[in-house]
Amino acid sequence: MEWLKRNQITVGAGLVILVAAYVFYAVNSNVATSMFSGAWFFAVPLVLGALTGVVGERSGVVNIGIEGQMLVAAFAAFFSAAATGSLIVGVLVGMLAGIAMGAFLALTTVKGLMDQIIAGVVINIVATGLTSFFYRPGKVLSANMPQWEVPLLSKIPLIGDVFFQSGPIALFALVSVPVVHFALFRTRWGLRTRSIGEYPSAADTAGIDVIRMRLVNVTIGGIFAGAAGAYLSMEATGGFERGMTAGRGFLALAILIFGGWRPLRVFAAALFFGFTNALASQLQGVISIPQQFITLLPYLLTLIVLAVAAGRVRAPAAVGQPFVKGEGS
Amino acid sequence: MRSHVKLSAVVATGLVAALAGCGGTSGPATGSGGGTNTAASGDCSSAEVFCVGLVTDVGKVDDKGFNQAAWEGVEQVKGELGAQTKYVETTDPKDYAKNIKQFTDAKYDVIVTVGFLMADATRAAGKQYPNTKFIGFDQFQADPVVPNVTGLIFHEDQAGYAAGFLAGSMTKSNKIGVVLGQEIPPTQAYAAGYENGAKAANPAVSVSKVYHPAGNTAFNDPVWGAGEAKKMLAQGADFIFGAGGGTGNGALQETAKTSGAGDKVFCIGVDLDQWDTLPAAHPCLITSAEKHEKDGIGELLKQIKGNTVKPGNFFGTAGISPFHDFDSKVPADVKTKVADVVKKLEDGSLATGYKP
Numbered sequence: 001m002e003w004l005k006r007n008q009i010t011v012g013a014g015l016v017i018l019v020a021a022y023v024f025y026a027v028n029s030n031v032a033t034s035m036f037s038g039a040w041f042f043a044v045p046l047v048l049g050a051l052t053g054v055v056g057e058r059s060g061v062v063n064i065g066i067e068g069q070m071l072v073a074a075f076a077a078f079f080s081a082a083a084t085g086s087l088i089v090g091v092l093v094g095m096l097a098g099i100a101m102g103a104f105l106a107l108t109t110v111k112g113l114m115d116q117i118i119a120g121v122v123i124n125i126v127a128t129g130l131t132s133f134f135y136r137p138g139k140v141l142s143a144n145m146p147q148w149e150v151p152l153l154s155k156i157p158l159i160g161d162v163f164f165q166s167g168p169i170a171l172f173a174l175v176s177v178p179v180v181h182f183a184l185f186r187t188r189w190g191l192r193t194r195s196i197g198e199y200p201s202a203a204d205t206a207g208i209d210v211i212r213m214r215l216v217n218v219t220i221g222g223i224f225a226g227a228a229g230a231y232l233s234m235e236a237t238g239g240f241e242r243g244m245t246a247g248r249g250f251l252a253l254a255i256l257i258f259g260g261w262r263p264l265r266v267f268a269a270a271l272f273f274g275f276t277n278a279l280a281s282q283l284q285g286v287i288s289i290p291q292q293f294i295t296l297l298p299y300l301l302t303l304i305v306l307a308v309a310a311g312r313v314r315a316p317a318a319v320g321q322p323f324v325k326g327e328g329s
Numbered sequence: 330m331r332s333h334v335k336l337s338a339v340v341a342t343g344l345v346a347a348l349a350g351c352g353g354t355s356g357p358a359t360g361s362g363g364g365t366n367t368a369a370s371g372d373c374s375s376a377e378v379f380c381v382g383l384v385t386d387v388g389k390v391d392d393k394g395f396n397q398a399a400w401e402g403v404e405q406v407k408g409e410l411g412a413q414t415k416y417v418e419t420t421d422p423k424d425y426a427k428n429i430k431q432f433t434d435a436k437y438d439v440i441v442t443v444g445f446l447m448a449d450a451t452r453a454a455g456k457q458y459p460n461t462k463f464i465g466f467d468q469f470q471a472d473p474v475v476p477n478v479t480g481l482i483f484h485e486d487q488a489g490y491a492a493g494f495l496a497g498s499m500t501k502s503n504k505i506g507v508v509l510g511q512e513i514p515p516t517q518a519y520a521a522g523y524e525n526g527a528k529a530a531n532p533a534v535s536v537s538k539v540y541h542p543a544g545n546t547a548f549n550d551p552v553w554g555a556g557e558a559k560k561m562l563a564q565g566a567d568f569i570f571g572a573g574g575g576t577g578n579g580a581l582q583e584t585a586k587t588s589g590a591g592d593k594v595f596c597i598g599v600d601l602d603q604w605d606t607l608p609a610a611h612p613c614l615i616t617s618a619e620k621h622e623k624d625g626i627g628e629l630l631k632q633i634k635g636n637t638v639k640p641g642n643f644f645g646t647a648g649i650s651p652f653h654d655f656d657s658k659v660p661a662d663v664k665t666k667v668a669d670v671v672k673k674l675e676d677g678s679l680a681t682g683y684k685p
Contacts, residue, residue: 030565031564033563034559034564037559037563041559042553045552132389137391137606138606140608236555236556237552237554237555237578237579238585238586238609239578239609241549241551241575241578242549244550244551244575246543246546246550246552247543278560281542281557284539284540285537285538291542292512292542
């Protein structure tokens with residue numbers, strides 16, 4: 001009850017959207033399902049990328065290298081899957097590539113005290129260069145990623161079709177959101193993570209090893225960007241193309257802020273963005289105004305929502321500041 | 330701590346340096362395809378040595394699209410013309426002029442620039458270097474023409490029309506779709522031709538089309554293309570035409586993964602015979618709306634060598650690619666009708682209804 005009272009606006013808005021979605025579904029189930037599916041299809045890499053950002057920034061490390069992490073992972077996942085003929089190997093290698101890139105960011109910024117923005121830029125540039133250089137055309141996956149149907153849940157009208165009949169990485173994203181949310185706000189690890197992102201010297205005084213924790217979190221957080229990369233090259237399409245992330249890593253950063261550094265809100269924000277995107281392409285050719293105006297829609301709506309509802313988001317206080325033991329902050 | 334700062338700085342610098350070393354954009358003409366005559370690398374400024382340089386649009390010469398087709402066209406006639414060839418790959422639209430200048434500085438005889446977006450840079454270079462011949466691939470030359478610049482143009486609308494006619498003749502759901510890159514004249518022509526061709530074959534057909542919203546990634550966003558194709562298929566389309574570089578390839582790959590691909594659901598490639606370039610689309614790729622780009626480039630280079638080239642626009646031919654494995658799935662009467670349409674488009678007795 002207490003929780004309901006505090007979150008009445010969020011819950012109310014959520015209910016209104018849910019009812020609207022089902023009204024739409026009742027009017028034209030085919031178009032509604034395809035549009036919401038399109039929204040989730042578009043949102044999966046944004047959610048995963050933003051989760052990497054959540055884990056890193058909650059620990060106090062800005063990560064603008066998500067784009068590069070995703071790109072390297074997409075590359076590594078596709079080519080290892082094509083070479084070994086095993087999809088599982090591909091996905092795992094993709095995740096490991098994300099972790100490796102995360103480790104690079106962690107070592108240079110947390111251990112080496114390099115500027116976090118510069119380290120992120122380095123990751124993006126290196127990723128573009130390496131993946132373009134080593135790219136070889138003409139490789140094909142031995143099989144398509146499977147489509148999984150979650151028992152029972154996939155039978156729910158609309159929601160089941162959209163979320164519970166999808167590939168393994170999309171389902172991984174769906175599970176990761178509540179897991180990371182719970183871990184961040186309900187576990188000891190989460191409390192410590194938030195404390196080293198807000199006030200590291202206090203956390204240090206309380207006996208938390210800030211350096212080690214940041215190293216581990218930023219490294220492990222790369223698993224989500226890695227999964228996002230594998231999603232792009234293996235699940236969403238069937239091949240790697242140069243620069244195929246097409247700015248999704250940066251979009252994930254925007255989603256991270258839009259979602260206030262909270263996994264559940266990040267999920268909602270990504271879905272919202274995905275839906276406006278699906279709406280814009282659906283309206284192209286239906287409404288006879290130049291498509292450039294229609295394609296402004298996602299950005300315009302995001303701007304409005306940011307200005308009206310999300311104006312109060314606050315970044316973790318110590319984000320971007322390197323921690324040096326004994327020097328305070 | 331100090332040493333850590335230095336260490337990370339060194340690591341970062343090292344990485345960037347390594348990157349600069351391997352990520353260079355210009356590459357020598359590695360003999361891909363038929364380029365057997367590797368003429369001794371002579372000095373391009375001498376009259377005897379015929380040098381052809383190619384500047385790609387943002388993308389690589391192995392992009393499975395028009396950059397690759399243009400380069401293969403150059404390589405195809407290299408032996409016959411005794412030409413010395415080289416390409417520069419553009420990575421940023423800001424570098425168009427700079428990349429063209431690499432060839433003008435080296436006194437190349439012919440410079441091929443690929444893509445509609447390089448039209449302005451090509452015309453500017455043409456005015457600046459009146460003794461060099463330019464071929465502007467996909468670049469329509471409006472009046473006043475630059476005397477040493479020839480635009481190599483294809484009737485995309487004709488290729489699109491033929492593809493649309495096929496789709497319109499074969500669709501069972503009366504719904505077909507097209508996923509495009511950025512909205513620029515070539516993609517508009519493909520879309521209009523496709524739509525009109527489909528309606529000519531089957532007035533009941535409805536065509537959904539979508540252009541990529543962003544500018545800089547519009548031709549290189551396969552994930553977006555896949556998402557749009559997925560949406561169209563879910564809404565009942567049974568033909569997907571992917572016309573937009575990597576973005577279109579994403580749409581083709583998604584169609585290839587759909588259940589019923591190759592039986593009930595088909596896809597159509599673009600620009601060149603994508604059967605040869607995009608194996609991932611084989612399950613659904615019934616044909617491609619093809620511009621005969623290689624032949625067009627070769628023909629123009631021969632004209633330049635023989636000094637018969639004219640400024641303005643040179644029109645290459647366009648049509649559809651062979652059906653390959655789908656040959657048995659296309660009904661005989663449809664084949665005859667489509668072949669007839671292609672013929673009529675070529676001799677000008679049939680208009681596509683596209684107004685540039």
